[in-house]
Amino acid sequence: MMTALFVIPAARRLALLVGFGLAAVGAASACGGAPPPPAESTPDLGASAAPAASSSSSAPSPPPSNESLAGIKAFDAGDYASARTSFEAAAKKNPKNYEVFLNLGLACEKLGDRTAAEAAYKKALEIKPDLENASTELSALYADEGRTDDALAAATAGLSAHPDSAPLLENAGVALAAKGDQDGARQKLEQAAKAAANNPMFQLTLAHWLNAWHTKDAPSHLDAALNLAKDDYALIASIGLEYRLAGEFSSCIKTFDRAVAIKDGGEVRTERALCHHGLKDDKAALDDLSAAVSVEPTYAPAHYYLGGRFAQAKQWKQAAAEYSKYLELAPSGSLAKPATERLKASQEAARSGKKK
Secondary structure (H helix, E strand, O other), X not given: XXXXXXXXXXXXXXXXOOOOEOOEOOEOOOOOOOOOOOOOOOOOOOOOOOOOOOOOOOOOOOOOOHHHHHXXXXXXXXXXXXXXXXXXXXXXXXXXXXXXXXXXXXXXXXXXXXXXXXXXXXXXXXXXXXXXXXHHHHHXXXXXXXXXXXHHXXXXXXXXXXXXXXXXXXXXXXXXXXXXXXXXXXHHHHHHHHHOOOOHHHHHHHHHHHHHOOOOOHHHHHHHHHHHOOOOHHHHHHHHHHHHHOOOXXXXXXXXXXXXXXXXXXXXXXXXXXXXXHOOOHHHHHHHHHHHHHHOOOOHHHHHHHHHHHHHOOOHHHHHHHXXXXXXXXXXXXXXXXXHHHHHHHHHHHHHHHHO
């Protein structure tokens, strides 16, 4: 089964994820990535737990209970079911502990129980209305579910207490973009990028939407994101994709050079090949696609695009073999329909060649 390395940024910032799939472009949930840290941190040598977020609320940061600490430990270990059980016990023990409800929501999301996650985030905000992380997570949850109006309302409510919050500004921007308010969305996304000038994620999200709106303004934000990306493989590859979508093929190639140097793979090789094709460098594209199917034979799109290179060279048997391989790996993939049509055409062309 083909698994895309990355997904286009949605609105989630606590999880700090972006990326893309070669054949899947669009907003997606960040729930599949590295887990966000729970709001409370395990005390160091008896130190008090850190609050979920700084705020103007007079509500003190509650000390973590044994149940809460057990939940954090389980969450960090990826045992979300145990984390949920522990956080539920902690919430029973202290129903006014807003951080426990925030953490409970995070655990429930990891388990796919969005209804329970929503209820937990709402409870955290009921106890502490200006809890930034809860507003961020709730608005992102709504955005992931396509509940655009609710996402915008939750983000706007959070911004009333935290007007310079980059995550909330971004969530509001993404919601406005989904509603078709390009001007309003751009304003919020630009504010988010400015508020978190040293975080490449916000530059990338802004660039993604600028590309989606077919403006010419994405490259400068991609440059800024790339300068901040360090050795973050997924982030670098995501930036490379957006360079390609912006038509900046030379920058795209250089970015994927960097990604390949960190970790070679079918997807990054295929993306670089598409950028070479954008510059009409068919030899480099063919070399990358050949390497892609060699280094990662199960990455289906590489076979599809390699089939295209063979078809262009009228090497019909090889083209048919690659289209067939794509359909074997991804029979219901986004490229399945054109792959089927091209397979048939390649097979017919190969037979015609034999007759001659």
